[in-house]
């Protein structure tokens with residue numbers, strides 16, 4: 178994109194993209210051949226129909242779902258932290274995911290558990306409203322501290338989560354609720370994950386707006402100067418984020434920390450220019466989720482730990498590391 | 511031409527810009543001077559449509575700044591605010607490239623690249639073009655932002671205290687750039703400056719503000735004058751006339767209010 182001298186940082190995204198793609202391919206291959214029913218490439222070549230069916234019905238859909246959800250959540254976090262100019266704001270620290278879950282519950286109460294369309298619509302709607310409330314809260318209270326803002330979001334999310342829990346308890350839906358609050362790919366089969374392609378589409382759409390998001394991330398004044406409608410761009414970006422988070426909650430359940438951790442690492446390596454960092458973030462989000470999923474299937478083999486739990490543990494550890502790093506980094510600067 | 515017509519800005523009961531009328535014709539460098547809080551930034555922000563006026567109208571070449579679509583105005587008018595501590599991790603070259611966004615929409619042509627390279631060279635940023643903004647000094651960052659605005663290549667450029675973090679060499683270089691933008695590229699630059707001597711030396715016209723109003727407006731030799739400066743800054747500043755034009759001797763000066771020398775007045779508080 179730039180002709181001027183471009184040593185290390187300028188080409189960094191390409192290099193990370195290439196390395197990441199290779200690693201992702203490797204992990205994808207592992208993912209296809211790990212599981213309760215052992216499948217090996219040799220079986221497939223030998224024309225084992227049953228194993229082929231497992232691959233087509235379960236393994237490939239699972240892989241696709243992981244890649245779609247992981248990349249989308251990573252990108253959603255990236256957009257959110259850029260537009261709010263706060264590296265610790267993500268769908269899981271802004272009440273977005275909890276609001277989406279609340280929406281799914283309300284849809285289930287009103288329309289029964291069968292209506293995927295109602296669940297998705299209400300989840301998106303609630304996620305939008307929840308995110309808007311969080312932003313209004315932060316603006317109204319004039320919090321600008323980099324740690325306080327996500328803390329407000331986490332508290333807001335906790336309140337929404339508690340309300341959800343209360344209604345779920347009263348309706349005797351606690352069991353169902355846990356399916357939405359903890360991501361799990363063990364039930365991902367052909368015919369039950371295809372909504373996630375929508376999320377893939379939204380990720381591609383986000384890339385089209387990459388430059389606008391970067392400009393909006395420079396703040397309102399710079400955006401206005403460059404002729405970018407700040408309010409519209411922020412609204413669009415956060416709508417994208419809410420929609421992505423909501424669909425992921427409906428199809429696989431909440432994935433904590435991913436939207437926080439992936440963009441924090443990639444922007445550190447590649448910088449904040451969305452056009453360059455967005456593809457890298459999509460890739461690393463997919464990779465992170467895939468690795469967590471492989472772990473979730475192998476830690477207690479032959480049993481599966483929900484992937485949300487693994488992501489929570491790993492992501493949480495990275496998150497704590499990032500916070501310490503930012504605190505000490507700020508002190509050193 | 512920038513036509514400022516009866517512009518007013520109020521915050522609560524305080525009127526910080528008060529019915530300002532100002533015509534700035536095409537071409538040349540216009541400096542805006544005045545004490546802290548005089549309303550310079552507020553006025554400039556309203557011209558640059560960063561701030562909505564409470565009253566009045568501003569047009570740029572006949573286009574109302576509040577009504578003209580953002581992208582269109584961004585190709586005619588650019589504005590850089592006083593403070594730019596952005597924590598974004600963009601390389602200097604990337605930031606300057608974003609100056610072309612209103613023209614390119616993100617797809618840079620060879621012409622865009624020419625503008626970018628020229629802006630980087632003008633502000634002496636070549637050696638740090640690949641470095642990230644968050645790893646630069648305040649002055650280096652300031653220059654990167656000026657380069658971005660230069661790359662934007664608009665007919666009108668508004669700069670709020672562009673020199674405030676620059677060292678002597680880069681301040682001089684930046685003023686030269688500003689001068690050249692007017693002389694060679696036929697741009698109109700409105701710049702807020704605090705040093706009246708810099709303003710006098712580099713501009714074609716100086717506008718002085720006080721308490722939200724324009725209180726002096728004229729050529730450097732008209733405005734850099736003992737009586738005018740006393741009125742603008744409430745400060746007695748001897749002006750000596752040199753070959754390089756008028757020079758305000760704003761060192762070892764005295765206050766007009768009370769007419770006591772500053773040194774002895776602060777002495778009272780010891």
Ligand SMILES: Nc1ncnc2c1ncn2[C@@H]1O[C@H](COP(=O)(O)OP(=O)(O)OP(=O)(O)O)[C@@H](O)[C@H]1O
Pocket residue numbers: 521526544545546547548549550551552553592
């Ligand atoms: N958002 C705001 N709310 C209330 N008052 C404001 C606001 N912004 C500016 N002011 C007031 O408006 C007045 C003019 O401010 P402005 O920034 O235009 O001054 P300035 O001439 O640029 O000063 P400086 O030389 O210090 O940059 C000041 O008294 C300031 O306190």
Ligand SMILES: [Mg+2]
Pocket residue numbers: 550551552592670
């Ligand atoms: Mg100012």
